[in-house]
Amino acid sequence: MTMMNFSYAKELEMITQTAAAFAKQYILPYRSEWDKTQEFPVEVFRKAGELGFMGILVPEQYGGSGLGYHEYITIVDEISQVDPAIGLSIAAHNSLCVNHILTFANEKQKQRWLPKLATGEHIGAWGITEHNTGSDAGGMLTTAVKDGAEWVLNGTKNFITHAISANVVVVIARTGEKGDKHGMTAFVVERGTPGFTNGKKIDKMGMRASETAELVFQDCRIPDENRLGEVGEGFIQAMKILDGGRISIGALSLGTAKGAVKAAIQYAKERTQFGKPIIAFQAIGFKLAELSTEIEAAELMLHKAAHLKQTHQPVTQQAAMAKLYASELCVKAGNEAIQIHGGYGYTTDYPVEKFYRDAKLCTIGEGTSEILKLVISRKL
Numbered sequence: 001m002t003m004m005n006f007s008y009a010k011e012l013e014m015i016t017q018t019a020a021a022f023a024k025q026y027i028l029p030y031r032s033e034w035d036k037t038q039e040f041p042v043e044v045f046r047k048a049g050e051l052g053f054m055g056i057l058v059p060e061q062y063g064g065s066g067l068g069y070h071e072y073i074t075i076v077d078e079i080s081q082v083d084p085a086i087g088l089s090i091a092a093h094n095s096l097c098v099n100h101i102l103t104f105a106n107e108k109q110k111q112r113w114l115p116k117l118a119t120g121e122h123i124g125a126w127g128i129t130e131h132n133t134g135s136d137a138g139g140m141l142t143t144a145v146k147d148g149a150e151w152v153l154n155g156t157k158n159f160i161t162h163a164i165s166a167n168v169v170v171v172i173a174r175t176g177e178k179g180d181k182h183g184m185t186a187f188v189v190e191r192g193t194p195g196f197t198n199g200k201k202i203d204k205m206g207m208r209a210s211e212t213a214e215l216v217f218q219d220c221r222i223p224d225e226n227r228l229g230e231v232g233e234g235f236i237q238a239m240k241i242l243d244g245g246r247i248s249i250g251a252l253s254l255g256t257a258k259g260a261v262k263a264a265i266q267y268a269k270e271r272t273q274f275g276k277p278i279i280a281f282q283a284i285g286f287k288l289a290e291l292s293t294e295i296e297a298a299e300l301m302l303h304k305a306a307h308l309k310q311t312h313q314p315v316t317q318q319a320a321m322a323k324l325y326a327s328e329l330c331v332k333a334g335n336e337a338i339q340i341h342g343g344y345g346y347t348t349d350y351p352v353e354k355f356y357r358d359a360k361l362c363t364i365g366e367g368t369s370e371i372l373k374l375v376i377s378r379k380l
Contacts, residue, residue, distance in 0.1 A: 015071050019078035022051055023086075031083040034209035035354055038201060040089075040165055041209065042123065048090060049120015053079075056094050058102055062114035069244075069306035073251040077299075080255025081262065084358035085209035087252045088365075092161040092210075093117070095248035097124025100170045100241050104186065104229045113168055113188060125166035127157035127215045128238055135371045137172075138181055138235060142217065144173035149224050151187060153195070153217040163198045163213035167191045171215065172234045184234035188226045195220030206357030243315050245366045246323035250302045253326035253362040254295065257333035260355035261291050264337040267350070278340070287336050295333075298326040317379040324372040327362035334359040 026044050034041055048054050056072045058064020065071075072094065080087030098117050101110065116122040133139045142155025153173055157163075169189045176183025189196050199214030229237055265288055268279035278284045301322040308315040334356035338345035345352045363369045 012071065012074060015067075016074050016078055018051060019053070019075045020081075022048065022053070023079045023082035027079065027083045027086050031085075031209070031351075031354075032348070034083075035085070036208075038203070038208045038211075040162075040211035041086075042165055044086065045089065045093070045123060046120045049118070053090055054093060054120035055098060055114070055118020057099060058114055058118040062102075062110055062118055063116075064114065064118035069247060069310045070303060073247065073254070073302050073306055076248060076251035077255040077258065080252050081259040083209065084252060084256040084259070084355065085207045087255055088207050088210040088358075088361070089161060091245075091248035091252050092126065093124045095245045096126030096161075096241060097166070097168060097170050099244055100126060100186065100228065100237065101168075101188065103241065104233075104237050105188075109188070109225075109228070117168060122167035123162050123165050125160055125162040125169040125215070126241075127160050127163075127169055127171040129157060129159050131156065131158045135368060137238070138179050138184075140172070140174055140184065141178075142171070142173045144175050144185060144187060146175075146224075147221075150221045151224065151227065153187070153189070153220040153222065155217055156199075157215040159202070159212055160215050162211055163215050164201060164211055169196075169215060170228065171217075172238050173217075175231055175234070181235045182232040184238075185231050186228040186234040186237050187222055188228060189217075189220065189222055190226075193220055193222060205360065206354070207361050242366055243319045244309060246319040246372075247302060247305050247309060247315075249362055249366045250298070250305070250319070250323040250326040253323070253330040253359070254298050254302060256355055256359050256362065257291070257295050257298065257326070257330040260330070260333040260337040260352055260359070261288065261295065263350065263352050263355070264288060264291075264340040267341050267344075267352075284340055287340060291329075291333050291336060294329050298322070298329050301325055317376055320367065320372045320375040320379075323367065324369055324376070328369060330355075330359040330362050 052065035055064030056067050060066040076087050076091050101113050117124050128137050130140050144151045144153050171187050172184050175185040195218045197216045202212045268284050269277050271278045305318040305322045337352040
């Protein structure tokens with residue numbers, strides 16, 4: 001091992017400890033209450049910003065941490081082991097809104113929006129999904145029509161993380177023909193812009209502390225200087241952002257699986273039946289052995305995708321594979337963790353029922369498992 005590798009490993013270990021300590025102090029005592037009330041704890045994200053967790057990939061010149069995808073996976077993983085809902089919000093802010101601006105904005109735009117987003121002073125959102133378009137993003141109905149030096153936005157985006165609390169929103173809108181992948185453009189809309197509002201918070205099965213709602217645009221006028229990249233590039237930009245987003249949701253899935261399995265191991269060591277801890281029974285021990293092996297595989301797949309992304313190599317297939325594998329695993333882990341807990345796992349007295357509810361989103365968001373199989377098979 002070279003000195004550089006040793007130094008990097010030590011840095012990653014320090015980041016792991018910092019994220020774990022943050023989650024234990026600022027998230028763990030409150031996660032049950034936030035889940036019950038669906039509170040989006042904005043102050044926790046301000047604190048995360050102080051630690052550099054809201055601008056992980058953003059260079060230091062824009063107020064970010066200047067870290068890479070390996071560190072990013074580690075942070076999302078550690079936080080999600082304690083509360084996947086907070087991990088989801090950290091991931092969505094970083095990989096979607098912030099990363100879109102970082103990747104496709106011009107220098108003036110980066111200087112304008114990144115510093116407050118990277119420090120957690122501002123919360124970011126990203127809007128592509130609509131009521132009628134999930135996997136078929138190309139069929140979106142939200143339009144942006146040029147009027148002099150301005151664009152007029154009309155339409156509604158659905159299932160948007162941070163739609164109510166976000167200060168800055170990246171929106172993909174149709175500027176050309178419906179269904180044309182060159183007919184969409186990306187824009188930044190700031191909170192307070194006339195004609196920009198939001199719908200009510202969606203009542204969800206899981207990930208309840210991560211705010212989800214509609215974005216509504218009614219004759220919302222924004223200047224052309226809020227356009228990201230060229231007219232017609234929006235869909236292509238979005239697909240590139242989703243490659244990184246799938247690594248994010250893979251990391252979220254990994255942390256969720258780890259959290260559920262850790263809880264199951266702890267319970268299986270403490271719970272005794274027939275005079276011995278249930279982890280000593282092969283039926284339970286083998287479940288945990290299999291899950292732990294699959295977690296190891298998921299982690300390696302994610303870090304391979306991170307390496308490809310970090311070194312600017314094609315990552316679409318690997319990101320899709322890693323996200324597919326990790327997200328299906330975290331649902332399995334949540335399910336098995338409840339089974340290991342027996343009747344207690346079905347109660348809110350233990351954390352595994354929350355991991356189970358939270359896990360399901362991972363197979364849906366940022367590419368369903370079915371769409372990911374389509375992406376992978378087309379690459380073969």
